[in-house]
Amino acid sequence: MAEDENRTGTSARPGRGEGAPGRWAARAAVLAAAGVVAALVSAGGGGGFAVVAVAFVALVACAAGVWWFLAHRGPVRVLGAVVAVASPSGVLVLLSVSGMWQWALLLGVCWAAMVGAAREALRRSRPTRPPRTRAAARPRRPVLIMNPKSGGGKVERFGLVARAEALGARVILLDPSQPADVAGLARTAVAEGADLLGVAGGDGTQAAVAAVAAERGLPFLVISAGTRNHFAMDLGLDRTDPARCLDALTDGEELRVDLGFVSGRPFVNTVSFGVYADVVQRPEYRDAKAETALGLLPDLLAGSDAYHVEARVDGVAVPPRQALLVSNNPYRAPDVLGGASLRPRLDTGVLGVLGIHVETAAQAADLAVRGAQSPGLLVTTGRRVEVVSGSGSGSGGEVPVAVDGEALLMPSPVVCVLKSRALRVVVPRTRPGAVPPPPALDWRHVLRLAFTRPPGPAA
The missing domain is CATH 2.60.200.40 (Tumour Suppressor Smad4)
Known part of the structure; x- marks a missing residue:
């Protein structure tokens, strides 16, 4: 229902006396950039520019070496491996022998501060709006499909079967010794009255059952028991403790996500x-x-x-x-x-x-x-x-x-x-949350943030 929706993603306007979001981070980025320029100019005899030139050459050589290593065999592959390893190592040796390592360290610190502050400014000024969620009804007949081999045995290691059954779910445990039609198992579960489908397994298994859930309009529960768990990570679930995902059965919220199809086959990543x-x-x-x-x-x-x-x-x-x-x-x-x-x-x-x-x-x-x-x-x-x-x-x-x-x-x-928005995913109300990725650098916007005066409060 609309009144249950979480609208916390809306951004607040800065109040009286506050600057635009990210303004001070943008100014810190400009200050760090000035530090980079100062370090370049201050290094004696053009040493700062020499450091940059050496680092650039090393980067180019390293990339070329990696290519030779991957795309060739025999002596060329050996040469590529040597060049890829020797390039960054040679830079460190050269900086130590020439006494320029202090300037290189200063340049590195200033550069890292500049990029970090710029990204923070962009993140604050352009916050990622979280997806809308709504309270999820507690399922009466949830069915969870679990792959005991997935993630190196996470189902057993975290006691997922016992935990799920204690919460009222029916668990279908796959037999690792033979292939399983997980989509068929999910459809059978729906025919027998399941009102929620879930998977503890890899992303391929997640996608197959998710397609059945989307097709039948049922909520879908992701349990992060796979190896990499990319889908679970982007949903903001706890990948270190899959058992926490089961909290969605008793205290969950629902969000809508897209489901991909490649020539009719579902995919989540x-x-x-x-x-x-x-x-x-x-x-x-x-x-x-x-x-x-x-x-x-x-x-x-x-x-x-x-x-x-x-x-x-x-x-x-x-x-x-x-x-x-x-x-x-x-x-x-x-x-x-x-x-x-x-x-x-x-x-x-x-x-x-x-x-x-x-x-x-x-x-x-x-x-x-x-x-x-x-x-x-x-x-x-x-x-x-x-x-x-x-x-x-x-x-x-x-x-x-x-x-x-x-x-x-x-x-x-x-x-x-x-x-679009075909899948109803149920997640725990309390979860780590997805880590916002670093925004792409937009220096024009950073400079506007740093130097443009925000409009005064409305009368």
């Missing part, structure tokens, strides 16, 4: 195409992940089997990519490679699209230096993503796909869409 999707198809990958990947990557990145995934986003063709990641709602922080692991919202109604194309060491260096501004990185959103082909080891009209980490082959074209 990501669908991968290209290099990664091809690697995980191999039978040997399960037992020897690193060895299998290193053995295949040279051919998939730069050899005869090099991948070029062709796709259209909302009907518009995008340049071919070696790897393409489609996510249920966009991930944030694409300007920090490796940091795009959080989704601030799960109800925007759009897919996130992240693509990478690197064929040479120079392009790898450009990607390392320019990040999201590099032509090698595609960051966009859309409501429909259609992968029409994927060259490489896929045969015939089938495209290798990894859906929430599960390796599949799907007929081309492979279509990804979202059903």
Whole structure:
């Protein structure tokens, strides 16, 4: 009901005598930037600029070395490993021998303070509005499906079966020795009167049962008993203690989130195409992940089997990519490679699209230096993503796909869409909450915050 909805996401206006949110953090960022400039100028004999130049060269060399290591075999791979390791190590040795390490440390501290303060200013001035929730009715016949192998045995380690049954839930414990039709089990449970479905397991199992819950209009409970628990993390659930997720059965609140579908198959996190999707198809990958990947990557990145995934986003063709990641709602922080692991919202109604194309060491260096501004990185959103082909080891009209980490082959074209706010997720009222990802740096907005006087209070 509307009166039950939580509207705490609305931001308050600054009162009399208060500045705009984030103003002082923006000024701190400007002050730290001045410290960076002062350190550069004050270092004797242009030493500050030399430190920056050396660090830049080391970054470029390290990126090139990583590329040689991944995309080649034999002596070139060995050379790449040496360059990737020696570049940052050489910088440290050079700074110590030249006596410039103090200036490098000062520059690093000022730079970190500048970026940290700028992000804090942006976070305060543009707060992420939390999703609306409403009080959830206590279920009378909840049914929970649990995978005892998931997450290295978290179901047993945290006593989830006994805890759930004590709260009145019926538990269906999967048999690890044989494959299970979890969607079929969920439909049977609904036919027998279940008024809530839940899963303690990985994201693939979560997605299969979530689709049944969405189809029947039932609430869905996520129990963070998987290995990585990306979906649970972005819902703000406790990943260190899955038993706390069961509190939603007695004191929960409901929120609406989107549910993704790839050629009719549900997903809650990501669908991968290209290099990664091809690697995980191999039978040997399960037992020897690193060895299998290193053995295949040279051919998939730069050899005869090099991948070029062709796709259209909302009907518009995008340049071919070696790897393409489609996510249920966009991930944030694409300007920090490796940091795009959080989704601030799960109800925007759009897919996130992240693509990478690197064929040479120079392009790898450009990607390392320019990040999201590099032509090698595609960051966009859309409501429909259609992968029409994927060259490489896929045969015939089938495209290798990894859906929430599960390796599949799907007929081309492979279509990804979202059903907006289709899933009713029940979460504990008391939970850690999702950690807001760092906002992308917008220096124009930071400067406006720092130097523009806020309007006075209305008369």
